Amino acid sequence: MDEYTFNPCLSCGICCTHFRIAFYWAEADDAPGGFVPAAMTEKLTHHMRCMKGSNDLPRRCSALSGKVGERVACTIYENRPTPCREFPAYFDDGTPNPKCDELRASIGLPPLPWHPGTLPAAA
Ligand code: SF4
Ligand code: SF4
Incomplete structure (x- = not known):
């Protein structure tokens, strides 16, 4: 099983084109301790920024590369902002995130195939 079958996010990406990705301004790397590339963000309010494009x-977050529903990647994955870290990836905790299939259905993508009992055996 290749990585694109094993990790459904790598052939999905719909959540990165659905939400406004807003976060506290100091998560951007032009603030002390910030980590999100500031050049990929824009100001929302005095205290908040969002990912450009979102x-x-x-909507499409400017950090997303590839084609939604085929092959995608977050180009700042290690430095993604808090909302992205808090959205539970499908099956990340061993359970499906029903929001994933809901978002996928909104653009005509089929439900993800993984459900309890269909996971590949660990290598
Ligand atoms: S909607 Fe779910 S499966 Fe699709 S990329 Fe986002 S977390 Fe992954
Ligand atoms: S920062 Fe990465 S994970 Fe977050 S919305 Fe943008 S592409 Fe998706």
Whole structure:
């Protein structure tokens, strides 16, 4: 089983085109201790920023590469902001995130195939 079958996020990416990715401004790397590339963010309010592209319609976070529903990657994965870290990836905790299939259905993508009992055996 290749990595694109094993990790459904790598062939999905719909959540990165659905939400406004907003976070406390100091998560950006032009603040002490910040980590999100500031150049990929824009100001929302005095205290908040968002990922560029996620505040526009159609939404698409500027850090997302690839084609949604085929092959995608977060180009700042290690430095992604808090909302991205808090959205539970499908099956990350051993259970499906129903929001994933809901988002996928909104653009005509089929439900993800993984459900309890269908996971590949650990190598
Ligand atoms: S919607 Fe779910 S499966 Fe798709 S990329 Fe986001 S977390 Fe992964
Ligand atoms: S920062 Fe990465 S994980 Fe977060 S929305 Fe953008 S592409 Fe997706």
